[in-house]
Amino acid sequence: MSLFRKITETVSKGVSTATEKAQQTVEVTRLHSQISGKRREIEKLYVSMGEAVFRGYLDKDLSRAETKVIPACEEIVAIRGEVEALEERIMQLRNEKECVCGRKVPYDTRFCPSCGHPFPEPAIPAAEDPLEEFDRQETEPSGLSSADPFVEPPGYKDPGEAPSASDWADVGKPVLEEVPSAWSDAGQATPSFLDDADAVGAERADSAKCPGCGTAVGTTAKFCPSCGTPQQ
Structure with missing residues (x-):
């Protein structure tokens, strides 16, 4: 029974994680689609600006293009702001941030x-003073009056009441705890430490340790993401 419950919990967690990843992928795809549409709008505005300038050149009067170029520039600036907001939202969904060099980490x-x-x-939010919280709970009304009747919780027994026959039924019975096993019930030995060893070996192959703090660092990283020590 313990093995079945363990498998059920593992499957439930896997399904929940997969569902969250799928929802995140759908949302990121939708945001990328919006960004592509807004960039196409910017390209159209670039074309209209170029046509206005070229017509002013043909007419020997570039000042005529200002009536179309300036509004188009203002619209492009506004659309770029919308694109930046969408890209910021994507980084939030992926739990990322952008460095000054342009790399997302x-x-x-x-x-x-x-x-x-x-x-x-x-920034770490300031913790609330526990004494203030206690004082506030003491001063706030609890919503109960002295006239309210006392309701006994389910299973409550008066300490002065004599135990019944059912209370003595379980006396002396040993309490057995379920101990999870690392072996499957299918008759095949599947020690979990073997899978852990394979995972650790694969992780070590793709990373190295920082000489400064010992943190695992990717083989392509030039600096340690934890302490900033240059990597050889």
Whole structure:
């Protein structure tokens, strides 16, 4: 029964994670589609600006193009702001941030692995004083009056009441705890430590340790994302 429950929990977690990833992928795809549409709008405005300037050149009066070029430039600036907001939303969904060099890195990275740029520490919200919380709970009304009747919770028994026959039924019975096993019930030995060893070996092949702090660093990283130490 313990093995079945363990398998059920594992499958449930896997399905939940897969569902979240699928929803994230759909949302990111939708945002990328919006960005592509807005960039096409910018390209059309570029074309209209070029045509206006060329017509002014043919007419020997480029000042005529200002009535079309200036509004188009203002519209392009506004659309670029919308594109930046959409790209920011994508980075939030992927839990990423952008370095000054243009590389996107995980949000908890302290130093850019490409240029070594240090990221500021995220602001930590101030913790509320526990004494103030206690005082507020003491002063706030609880919503109960002295006239409210006392309701006994389910299973409550008066300490002075004599135990019944059913209470003595389970006395002396040993309590057995279910111990999870690392072996399958199908008759085949499948030690979990073998899979863990394979995973650790694959992880070591794709990363190296920082000589400064010992953090695992990708083989292509030029700087440690934790301490900023240059990598050889």
